[in-house]
Amino acid sequence: MKELEALKRALQEGLDGHRAGPELRRRTLERARAEVRAKEKRGARFLLLVAVPALAAFAILLFLSMSEVRQARPDDIASESTSSSSIRPSMSPPPPSSDSPPSPPRLAVSKVVIPPYMPAGYKVSEVVTETRDSRAEDAVVIRYSALDDGELEWRRSAKPNRERVEGFEPVRVGDRPAWIRTAGNGDVVLIWEDDKYKYSIVGRITEGDAKLMAQSIYIGLQDGREEEKR
Amino acid sequence: MLSPSEPSPERGIGDSGERGLSAWMDRYGDAVLRTALFRLKDRQKAEDVYQEVFLRVYRSEVSLQDIANPKAWILKVTLNACRDAERRPWWRQAPLLGRHSRETTESVERTAVLAETNRELWRAVSALAEPFRMCVLLYYYHELSTREIGDVLGVSEGTVRSRLHRARQLLKATLEGGGDDA
Known part of the structure; x- marks a missing residue:
């Protein structure tokens, strides 16, 4: 005990002199x-x-x-509906004013039909409008994509003049003449027209799928016009 | 166990932090400096450790009230800082000119004014191996319990008791003139 006290004292004497x-x-x-x-x-x-x-x-x-x-106005574009009745009368271009010079029809995309037929594996990736010059909407484009990186595009555009269709094979979409070809890169191109618009389908699909898609669009448009008449 | 075992280094510092730091230094400044001095046997290094310890406290914004046993906690931080200082390469340990206070350039042994008997005891303690020395310091000088010492040193209570026992034996042997390998 005595030694322990001595140890304490030794430590105290050794360290207590040091202060911060x-x-x-x-x-x-x-x-x-x-x-x-x-x-x-x-x-x-x-x-x-x-x-x-x-x-x-x-x-x-x-x-x-x-x-x-x-620009795309998605709230104005119809949702991905497969019903052909989704064609609305507003698909028709607005009536031209009597005093304005004749111009290519302007597209009203307040309602756009998503083609009811869709090739297997594809889904809609975007719906956009493309505008050139001062026209409000020159084209409506629906783009599709597939898991295997396949791409497909359906385009409805104003028809300023008739295109040359050399190298295409004539087919019919409903009662309309149409032209189809498979390009060197394997893309199928199908184009047809009606009184107001030019339509095209371009993508990595079969010609049969392209025709079925076109047919479904044609039927949808016809239904829409009948509704418009009524 | 001590809680927290180490302050976290990345927390804010404000005026209250500075006041808190002053409180820590008032209460434990001397204990930190003496412990570092005892461990490192060099006043300049001990002052570096002192600053490092309180900077850690400052960064962590730990107040005295936050810690259950602040003395044991800060001694643990001090010993960790001593270990870090010892690991530092020599070129980083070299003090800059004028960086240390004039009052503090002498070693522990030179400044200690000890009675002759205590001087022998002091030398015997200083000659002990590191684990025994620290146990002796924490137990006899800082008056921590064996459990607290275990927490500070990161060993079991039994190990602390055993080290203290062995330290006493070694001191006795040294003082009786039969010092061995301590």
């Missing part, structure tokens, strides 16, 4: 403050170099995507 003086405390506090300042600087640099450009890029992307959405 005010200078050491001050230096420690200064280092802590310096760390805070450095951390704030790092934060400001991060904001300047990373956060602000990232936010700006995000805002630009958001703006661009909103513009695309406005």
Whole structure:
């Protein structure tokens, strides 16, 4: 016990003379403050170099995507309905005004039919309108994609003039003349026209699928016109 | 167990943090410095450890009230910082000119004004192997329990008891003139 007390005293006498003086405390506090300042600087640099450009890029992307959405007007485009009755009278172009010069018909895409027949494996990936010059809507395009990277496009566009169809094989879509060919890259192209529009189907499908698709569109359009008459 | 075992390094510092740091230094500044000094036997290195320990406390914003046993906790942080300091390569340990206070350039043994009998005891303790020395310091100087020492050193209570017993034997043998391999 006596030795243990002596041990305690020896430790106390050996160590108690050492104190953390005010200078050491001050230096420690200064280092802590310096760390805070450095951390704030790092934060400001991060904001300047990373956060602000990232936010700006995000805002630009958001703006661009909103513009695309406005252009496509998805709320105006009919949902992916397979009913042929989804053709609405508004498919018809607006009546031309009597004093304006004759111009190619403008497409009203307030309602667009999604072709009821869809080749196996394909699904609709996007519906867009394409605009050139000052015309409101020159074409309506429905794009399809398949899991095996196949791509397919159905396009309805204004018909400014008749196209040459050399190299195509004549077929019929309903009572309309149509032309079909398989391109060198394997894409099938089927085009036909009615009084107002030109239609085309282009994609990696069989000619039979292209004809069935065209037929389903034709029937849908006919139904729509009959409804319009009634 | 001590809780938390180590402060997390990436937390905010504010005015309250600075006040908290002052409270920590008021209460445990001397204990931290002395422990580092005892372990490292170098005043400059001990001061570096002192700063490092309180910077860790500052970053973690741990207040005295947050910790169940603040003394044991800060001693554990101190010993960890000592270990880190010892691992640091020598060129990073070299002090910069004027970086350390003038009051603090002498070694423990030179500044300790000890009575002759205590001087012998002090030397005997200083000559003990590291695990025994730290147990002796924490038990006889900081007056921690064997359980707390176990938490600080990361060993079992039984190991602490055994080390203390062995340390006493070694000290006795040394003081009686029959010192062995301690």
